[in-house]
Amino acid sequence: MGLFIAIINFIGSMNLKMALIVIIGLQFIDLFVFGHNYNPQIREGWIFPSIPLLSEMHHNIGDCRFAGFGSIYSPNTIMPNTLMPYGIEDVRGYDFPVNKRYNKFFITLTKENQPPLVYSISKMNTPHILKYLQLMSVKYVGSNQYNDNSKMILQLPSCRRAYLAHDIISVNTPSQALELVKTDIDNLLKDGVVIEGGNRVNMPSCDDTKQDKTQIVSFKPDTVVIKTFSKCKSVLVLSDTYDNGWKAYVDAKEVPILHANYLFRGIVIEPGYHMVKFRYKPFSFKLGTILCTISLMPVIVLLFL
Numbered sequence: 001m002g003l004f005i006a007i008i009n010f011i012g013s014m015n016l017k018m019a020l021i022v023i024i025g026l027q028f029i030d031l032f033v034f035g036h037n038y039n040p041q042i043r044e045g046w047i048f049p050s051i052p053l054l055s056e057m058h059h060n061i062g063d064c065r066f067a068g069f070g071s072i073y074s075p076n077t078i079m080p081n082t083l084m085p086y087g088i089e090d091v092r093g094y095d096f097p098v099n100k101r102y103n104k105f106f107i108t109l110t111k112e113n114q115p116p117l118v119y120s121i122s123k124m125n126t127p128h129i130l131k132y133l134q135l136m137s138v139k140y141v142g143s144n145q146y147n148d149n150s151k152m153i154l155q156l157p158s159c160r161r162a163y164l165a166h167d168i169i170s171v172n173t174p175s176q177a178l179e180l181v182k183t184d185i186d187n188l189l190k191d192g193v194v195i196e197g198g199n200r201v202n203m204p205s206c207d208d209t210k211q212d213k214t215q216i217v218s219f220k221p222d223t224v225v226i227k228t229f230s231k232c233k234s235v236l237v238l239s240d241t242y243d244n245g246w247k248a249y250v251d252a253k254e255v256p257i258l259h260a261n262y263l264f265r266g267i268v269i270e271p272g273y274h275m276v277k278f279r280y281k282p283f284s285f286k287l288g289t290i291l292c293t294i295s296l297m298p299v300i301v302l303l304f305l
Helices: 002-012 016-035 054-060 100-110 127-135 174-183 283-303
Strands: 065-069 138-143 153-155 162-165 167-170 192-195 213-220 223-230 234-241 246-250 253-255 258-260 264-269 272-280
Touching: 054 138, 100 127, 100 174, 127 138, 162 213, 162 223, 174 192, 192 234, 223 234, 234 258, 234 272, 246 264, 264 272
Parallel strands: 065 138, 167 192
Antiparallel strands: 138 153, 162 234, 192 258, 213 223, 223 272, 234 264, 246 253, 246 272, 258 264
């Protein structure tokens, strides 16, 4: 307390310019010294239960996701976001942006009363729910419903974070898109995609889809870079949440982003090799930058008076 009073008296004895410099300096020291690495690393054993498939999931999940379900009060449940320090995205957590559509997707298709971020899915091992998880690029599913520890994590048959679709189904409204995801899930897991908003994509038939290639070159929270190749016109589907703040560029040229499979992003891709980049540039960020710059101007002016 005495040190605090001494600092206040010291600042009070200065002129305005020096006082501002000292205050800014103290704030920087406070943030750097006390905020740096504030959250300690938790031991791996405290987060992960002892199960045989843990090492495989940790090293082989790649760009795919994890989904953990079961009672949140069970000691065997892997809680939301506890795998984030190890680079594993959980569909219940914040790695996958949770929005109104995301919650409605789970509530509608799983017939649960609450979204997965809040509660568990009681019958997650039913075939149709596992298919919806595949659509969300989930590779591993954890559940406390299994008594045998070796079966607490299931590996789904396939996982596609980014892929090329040739069977395009166009609808007008989000409700129609959600209904088609529900009724046509098998086709969507093969070569189909539902595009909404009345966007009619002229897609010629393609007899050679086996040479389709997609590779996620770089994945960051605000930037995703994907290489693609196809002999036919197609729709690149990225199984990440659609948001108006995202912009898409094909070979450095901006292209519109379509609402794909109710939740995700899709863009039309012409035949051949392409480099696709998604950049997150929301208007709110630009507005915040402008307001912060304006608010700093009086401080900068005072420093040079």
